[in-house]
Structures are given as C-alpha cells and as structure tokens.
Amino acid sequence: MIEPRFKRRQLSLATLALFAVAACGGEAAGTADAADSAAPSAASQAGAGTVVAATAASGAAEQAMTESDRLFLDMADGACNAVDFSSFFKAxxxxxxxxAKYTAAAVSHGMTGKSRSLPRRDYLALDDFPISPMDYDYVTAASAAAxxxxxxxxxxxxxxxxxxxNTANDNRRRVDWLPGIFQKHQTPPPPELEEGLGxxxxxxxxxxxxxxFPTETCWELVEDVRNPAPQR
Incomplete structure (x- = not known):
C-alpha cells in the first residue's frame, strides 16, 4: 500500500480558493443538540493587511499575512454571510x-474544572489553538507543526x-475534538473503507x-477547554 504524501501543512491555495467560493454561496445548516453555556461577549473586530497584528487590543505577535491567510479570511467572511459554520470552522x-478576528473579548481556557477567563490578547498570545485542518480532515496542531x-x-x-x-437553539456552536487511532491506521484497513479516516x-x-457564541454577523470563540488524557 502506497502511503499518500503531503507537501505542506496548509491546504493548497487552489483548494482554499474553492472552499472560499463554496462558503460564499453556502446555505445555512445545523442540528438542535444542546451546547454548554458560557458567558457571551462582543464580537472581535480586527483588520487585515500585508503584515497584521491581531489588532492592538489582541496583543498577539505580528505575523506575516500570507496568501493562504487571505483566502482563509475570505472563506470565513463568506461562511459568516452564508451562516455556514462548517466552512467558518475550517477557516x-x-x-x-x-x-484574531473572530475570538471573543474573553476566552475561558485551561483544563476541565480548572479553566480561567483570559483577555483576548492573552489567549491569542499563547498561540495554543489545539487543532489544524489537513486536507479534508483535522489533526492536532502540535502534530501539524512537527x-x-x-x-x-x-x-x-x-x-x-x-x-x-452540536448546535443550540440560540445558534451557539460546540465542537468536541478527540485525537485517536482510526480505521485508516489499521494494517490492512477495512476493505469497505475507501476514503476518509473511518x-x-x-x-x-x-x-x-x-x-x-453567535454575534450579529458571525460567531466568536468563547471557550477552549482541554480534557485530561485517558487513564491506561
């Protein structure tokens, strides 16, 4: 079995452009499952330029704006207009x-039961967001960097x-993530598994x-809480 190869962590520019176009023309969708509560806050408003700080209010370190960043921003804006959370989350x-643009003024961050509220600038300065997109799947940010x-x-x-x-009645969106071994990793993988992780x-x-939490125009991150590793 020939393993697929990857040349870069980010999605290709062509793929990103297609995602951005799809987000601009997407339709709203959602489920009626309940999401956990957290204190609402005002939407973050950040600008975009050749070199962007995550706004003076955010306190995040300056980073060079790349073409993929611009495409992800376009994708997010289109997803907000289309009320398409899946595309927004990808971006x-x-x-x-x-x-930087869509993080709330305060974010609850830390381990379950020990999280604390951090100002936007402090949360962004940690540069500790846990997951990254990889083609059509998601991986831990740490493994993506490695x-x-x-x-x-x-x-x-x-x-x-x-x-x-999960989506609450008031349009709050909760995303639970869990790293693991999937059917794709088995040797050999199940014969019925054609694509995807399984x-x-x-x-x-x-x-x-x-x-x-929903804002007047989109969503913003209000909570990033981690769970302890399972006992072996």
Missing amino acids: FTGSWAVR FEGKPDASWRDLSYVQLEF ELVRATGGGGTLLF
Whole structure:
C-alpha cells in the first residue's frame, strides 16, 4: 500500500480558493443538540493587511499575512454571510488571522474544572489553538507543526482528531475534538473503507471542547477547554 504524501501543512491555495467560493454561496445548516453555556461577549473586530497584528487590543505577535491567510479570511467572511459554520470552522482552524478576528473579548481556557477567563490578547498570545485542518480532515496542531518540519513525513506522522459538532437553539456552536487511532491506521484497513479516516478505534488523548457564541454577523470563540488524557 502506497502511503499518500503531503507537501505542506496548509491546504493548497487552489483548494482554499474553492472552499472560499463554496462558503460564499453556502446555505445555512445545523442540528438542535444542546451546547454548554458560557458567558457571551462582543464580537472581535480586527483588520487585515500585508503584515497584521491581531489588532492592538489582541496583543498577539505580528505575523506575516500570507496568501493562504487571505483566502482563509475570505472563506470565513463568506461562511459568516452564508451562516455556514462548517466552512467558518475550517477557516478558523486554518489561520491565525481568522482567529484574531473572530475570538471573543474573553476566552475561558485551561483544563476541565480548572479553566480561567483570559483577555483576548492573552489567549491569542499563547498561540495554543489545539487543532489544524489537513486536507479534508483535522489533526492536532502540535502534530501539524512537527509534520511541517519533517522532510520525509507521511500522513502516519499526524495525530488525526474526531470532531463532534452540536448546535443550540440560540445558534451557539460546540465542537468536541478527540485525537485517536482510526480505521485508516489499521494494517490492512477495512476493505469497505475507501476514503476518509473511518471509525475511531482508540483515543490517544483527552481532546477538549471549543465553544462559539453567535454575534450579529458571525460567531466568536468563547471557550477552549482541554480534557485530561485517558487513564491506561
């Protein structure tokens, strides 16, 4: 079996452009499952330029704005207009610039039961958002960073995550994520598994919860809480 190869952590520019176009023309969708509560806050308003700080209010370190950042920002804006959370989440996980624009004034962050409220500037300065997009799936940000710096890396070097999306009646969005071993990792994988990760076989970490509150124009991150690793 030939393992697929990856050349970069971010989605290709062509793929990003297609996602951005799709987000601009997407339709609203959602479920009626309940999301956990957290204190609402005002929407973050950040600008975009050739070199962007995550606004003076955010306190995030300046980073160079790349073409993929611009495409992710376009994708997020289109997703907001279309009330398309799936595309918005893809953009949010893919770019620091999107996170700077759509993070609340205060974010609950830390381990379950020990989280504390951080000002936007302090949360963004941690640069600790837990997951990243990888093609049509998601992986832990730590494994994506390691993968990017490894010349001979393959998909098996990545820690893929399972996502569960829930929507409350007031349009709050909760995303539960869990890293693990999937059917794709089995040798050989199930014959009926053609593409994708397949079912989660075993959790390899505790994962966590990301909570987004609706604003007048989109959503913003209000909670990033991690769970302890499972006992072995």
